[in-house]
Amino acid sequence: MRGLIQAFEALFFTRKPGTDDDMDDDGVVEVNQRKLGTVLLIDDEQPFCETMAGVLKAAGYNVLTATSGSKGLNMLRYAPRDIGAVLLDHNMPGFTGSDTLPYIHKLCPNVKVIGVTALDPRKTPQTFVDGVHSVVRKPFTSTELIDVLNKVLSDNNPSSSQMPATSPAAH
Numbered sequence: 001m002r003g004l005i006q007a008f009e010a011l012f013f014t015r016k017p018g019t020d021d022d023m024d025d026d027g028v029v030e031v032n033q034r035k036l037g038t039v040l041l042i043d044d045e046q047p048f049c050e051t052m053a054g055v056l057k058a059a060g061y062n063v064l065t066a067t068s069g070s071k072g073l074n075m076l077r078y079a080p081r082d083i084g085a086v087l088l089d090h091n092m093p094g095f096t097g098s099d100t101l102p103y104i105h106k107l108c109p110n111v112k113v114i115g116v117t118a119l120d121p122r123k124t125p126q127t128f129v130d131g132v133h134s135v136v137r138k139p140f141t142s143t144e145l146i147d148v149l150n151k152v153l154s155d156n157n158p159s160s161s162q163m164p165a166t167s168p169a170a171h
């Protein structure tokens with residue numbers, strides 16, 4: 001339920017134009033005005049979701065989070081036109097990123113999907129790599145994630161297999 005409430009808040013409540021604070025005259029906290037679009041983050045690790053949501057919001061994105069593939073798919077069902085990109089973890093219990101990916105493409109054929117994984121590139125399933133616009137390997141920096149997201153969203157080609165997989169510089 002909390003995820004659904006966050007989804008509605010991020011999509012429908014925006015900051016009043018010209019105000020810098022997060023609270024309106026009635027004392028209601030509002031979500032930042034949509035600047036760069038909405039990103040759905042699907043990862044089973046709640047602390048990772050919270051950290052990445054903060055990073056993405058600071059970069060100007062609205063962020064929805066889901067802690068499983070099935071929860072993420074439910075969010076896509078309710079807001080298919082509002083979500084511009086999905087950050088999809090590959091290694092989740094039960095319904096993996098590879099399991100979730102075909103349903104994302106079916107629900108939202110034009111959404112940009114960025115795969116997120118800590119797997120060795122040689123062990124990442126080729127079907128997952130081929131089905132996403134780009135792959136970001138954990139660990140990565142905030143800058144690397146934002147750069148990949150901006151590049152993927154600026155690419156007007158809806159075909160997911162056209163984007164090469166990326167690998168952040170060695171840490």
